[in-house]
Amino acid sequence: MMLQDGSTQLLCLTASSGVPLFSRGTSKQLPFSVIGSLNGVHMFGGGQGTVLSCCETEGGGKVIWRVFQDSVMLIAVSGGGQGGPGSSKEEVVRLQRLLENVWNCMVLVLGQDELANVRNVERLKRDLRSCFSLIDQLLEDRQEGILGSLTHCADCLLPPNPTLVQQAVDGFAQAADSEFGCLIVHGRIAAATEKWWRLAPQEVVLLSALIRFLSASGSTSCDYPVFLPHGSPTVAHRLLRFQLLPGADVCVLCGPTPSLHKAETGLVCRFWSPVVETLRECLTVGERCLPGSVSLRPDVMALLLINRETRRSVSCVKTSTHHPPGDPPLPSKSRCWELLKLFYMFSMSRYFAQEETLCVSQEERTQRGTTEDFVLGFSHQPQQCYLVTEECKSYGLQTPQHQLFLLIVPSVPTFALRTVATQTLSDIVSVTGF
Amino acid sequence: MAQVPLHGSLIVSDWHRCKDSKEYFCKILHKKRRKNFGLLESPVMPPQAAVDTVHYKIFITGKSGVGKTALAARLAGLNIPNIHHETTGIETTVAYWPVKLRESGRVLFFRLQLWDCGENALRRFDHLLPSCKEQVDAVLFLFSFTDRTSFDDLSNQITKWSGPSVSRVVKLVVGTKFDLFMHCDVAERDVRDFQATWNLPVLRTGGEVSDGLGDVAPLLNCLAENLWHQDCVTASQRFQEETVTVL
Numbered sequence: 001m002m003l004q005d006g007s008t009q010l011l012c013l014t015a016s017s018g019v020p021l022f023s024r025g026t027s028k029q030l031p032f033s034v035i036g037s038l039n040g041v042h043m044f045g046g047g048q049g050t051v052l053s054c055c056e057t058e059g060g061g062k063v064i065w066r067v068f069q070d071s072v073m074l075i076a077v078s079g080g081g082q083g084g085p086g087s088s089k090e091e092v093v094r095l096q097r098l099l100e101n102v103w104n105c106m107v108l109v110l111g112q113d114e115l116a117n118v119r120n121v122e123r124l125k126r127d128l129r130s131c132f133s134l135i136d137q138l139l140e141d142r143q144e145g146i147l148g149s150l151t152h153c154a155d156c157l158l159p160p161n162p163t164l165v166q167q168a169v170d171g172f173a174q175a176a177d178s179e180f181g182c183l184i185v186h187g188r189i190a191a192a193t194e195k196w197w198r199l200a201p202q203e204v205v206l207l208s209a210l211i212r213f214l215s216a217s218g219s220t221s222c223d224y225p226v227f228l229p230h231g232s233p234t235v236a237h238r239l240l241r242f243q244l245l246p247g248a249d250v251c252v253l254c255g256p257t258p259s260l261h262k263a264e265t266g267l268v269c270r271f272w273s274p275v276v277e278t279l280r281e282c283l284t285v286g287e288r289c290l291p292g293s294v295s296l297r298p299d300v301m302a303l304l305l306i307n308r309e310t311r312r313s314v315s316c317v318k319t320s321t322h323h324p325p326g327d328p329p330l331p332s333k334s335r336c337w338e339l340l341k342l343f344y345m346f347s348m349s350r351y352f353a354q355e356e357t358l359c360v361s362q363e364e365r366t367q368r369g370t371t372e373d374f375v376l377g378f379s380h381q382p383q384q385c386y387l388v389t390e391e392c393k394s395y396g397l398q399t400p401q402h403q404l405f406l407l408i409v410p411s412v413p414t415f416a417l418r419t420v421a422t423q424t425l426s427d428i429v430s431v432t433g434f
Numbered sequence: 435m436a437q438v439p440l441h442g443s444l445i446v447s448d449w450h451r452c453k454d455s456k457e458y459f460c461k462i463l464h465k466k467r468r469k470n471f472g473l474l475e476s477p478v479m480p481p482q483a484a485v486d487t488v489h490y491k492i493f494i495t496g497k498s499g500v501g502k503t504a505l506a507a508r509l510a511g512l513n514i515p516n517i518h519h520e521t522t523g524i525e526t527t528v529a530y531w532p533v534k535l536r537e538s539g540r541v542l543f544f545r546l547q548l549w550d551c552g553e554n555a556l557r558r559f560d561h562l563l564p565s566c567k568e569q570v571d572a573v574l575f576l577f578s579f580t581d582r583t584s585f586d587d588l589s590n591q592i593t594k595w596s597g598p599s600v601s602r603v604v605k606l607v608v609g610t611k612f613d614l615f616m617h618c619d620v621a622e623r624d625v626r627d628f629q630a631t632w633n634l635p636v637l638r639t640g641g642e643v644s645d646g647l648g649d650v651a652p653l654l655n656c657l658a659e660n661l662w663h664q665d666c667v668t669a670s671q672r673f674q675e676e677t678v679t680v681l
Contacts, residue, residue, distance in 0.1 A: 133519040218512035224523030225559045245472035261568050268473050
């Protein structure tokens with residue numbers, strides 16, 4: 001039922017002529033003849049008036065095609081791995097998200113014009129290299145606890161003292177002539193201006209990924225030209241990023257002024273020195289993402305909580321301290337993250353309705369059509385679901401405002417799962433107002 | 435062109451090996467690695483031994499792929515990226531470095547902010563280069579020992595930085611990937627000729643990062659010495675000018 005992480009290869013070609021632009025992925029590169037055939041079969045379909053969007057091999061491998069702006073074709077190929085037939089739906093959803101994210105990455109760095117009107121293929125090839133760092137990050141998906149590229153919700157960290165950091169972000173952005181500002185702690189958004197939240201959810205996720213990448217290098221500040229795939233695909237903005245403390249970065253999106261030098265020397269200390277202790281408290285929240293005032297039940301191993309209205313999420317995996325000796329060992333931390341993602345995909349592709357805004361691609365909508373048929377087969381909408389496996393018990397529930405996904409230790413009786421889940425949801429929401 | 439100070443004439447070279455430097459160097463280290471400082475932090479000495487910090491902005495320039503980002507990371511003691519990725523905007527990195535002045539014995543913390551920008555990004559976006567040049571104190575011209583064209587292009591680059599508006603900018607040349615002698619494309623003689631023509635210090639870097647301080651000390655000390663020298667020259671010129679006006 002649950003798939004293993006297979007390796008994924010990404011191919012990019014020009015849509016009209018099939019010239020390979022780049023290929024990324026950890027596994028051995030596919031031979032040129034195979035790439036040619038993959039393009040050829042898609043082209044053949046096009047000639048017959050059909051769009052080939054997805055296929056599955058006998059060994060369980062998947063191929064997903066998608067053409068963007070009639071100009072660039074992206075193909076994702078994933079190896080079969082251990083997944084049985086039941087896993088294909090989740091995998092297809094994942095690959096479709098991946099292609100969408102990769103395209104958004106390309107627009108973010110290069111802008112839509114350069115990608116939509118290819119004049120010089122060799123130049124485009126060279127320019128596309130600038131996107132590799134971000135694309136590789138998407139493909140590897142290695143940072144634990146960051147689920148945004150999958151959920152298209154912004155990974156958040158709820159600071160212990162939200163008002164103070166919010167004021168600092170608002171004031172800092174305003175002084176930098178910007179309406180878009182955010183504070184990222186441990187790769188997650190701890191506070192952002194109102195306008196930042198009005199960016200498209202995919203943009204918020206993508207910008208967070210870019211900031212994480214820049215922050216991980218340890219550099220002190222950046223001035224990066226970025227195009228917003230939905231809001232401003234043809235005009236570049238400047239993303240200014242300042243490392244306040246290692247692990248805490250503040251960013252603003254701005255126009256021609258202020259210069260990086262001026263913003264750094266004139267504004268950073270003025271707005272952030274007074275709250276440096278508050279920032280340190282945010283850093284101690286760490287991977288838990290929830291302030292200390294929220295106490296989680298000891299039998300909860302991991303959780304992902306999504307606010308459906310604001311498109312934000314918090315997630316954490318607890319390192320268990322209470323574990324009766326003699327019981328089978330609990331899954332490791334990294335396995336918990338993997339299980340949490342799988343359970344999310346399992347629930348979303350089968351039971352829970354997704355927000356309509358997220359089904360941006362025709363392909364994804366078609367794919368979802370089959371899920372919806374299944375869901376519509378019932379006289380009511382599923383609100384809760386659970387799954388019991390050898391490793392853990394999982395419980396998902398949704399309300400009009402939230403979706404919660406929990407991994408719970410196997411020793412908890414199945415009939416008690418619902419109570420654990422509803423209690424966890426109300427505990428977090430009542431304390432943090434998330 | 436400004437006179438280049440003699441190596442070790444202004445500051446104590448290899449000071450990081452001396453015993454009396456330990457209390458200063460330990461402030462930039464954490465668990466034997468270089469400490470990463472955010473913008474709200476800086477090395478703090480106890481009040482009785484307070485030390486001044488001098489700030490400098492240094493721009494790293496050179497052909498795409500010569501190792502600008504890697505050099506900045508090396509000098510600041512950060513992880514050097516193992517795959518080359520184009521830098522698609524400006525990235526700055528701060529390196530703190532304690533220095534002892536030879537004459538007065540005074541200790542200073544140099545805060546060297548290294549500005550690094552991908553060549554493609556510079557070409558695509560007009561506003562990046564002026565931003566890098568704004569109030570810059572020094573330029574590092576990079577070439578790679580494994581890429582002849584990057585060496586041949588140096589003269590072009592340096593000429594661009596020779597106007598009167600940038601005459602006070604300290605200029606140094608750094609050859610990267612010096613360890614890859616199997617693929618070396620630039621002969622020692624060419625480097626000597628180049629040095630004679632331009633009268634600029636040429637430093638070499640490359641290879642594995644060993645003890646963290648030893649392999650960056652020559653470059654950081656050379657940079658600090660040149661910056662300090664330039665400051666002294668500027669200060670004395672200003673003094674002379676003022677004296678002339680008074681007379």
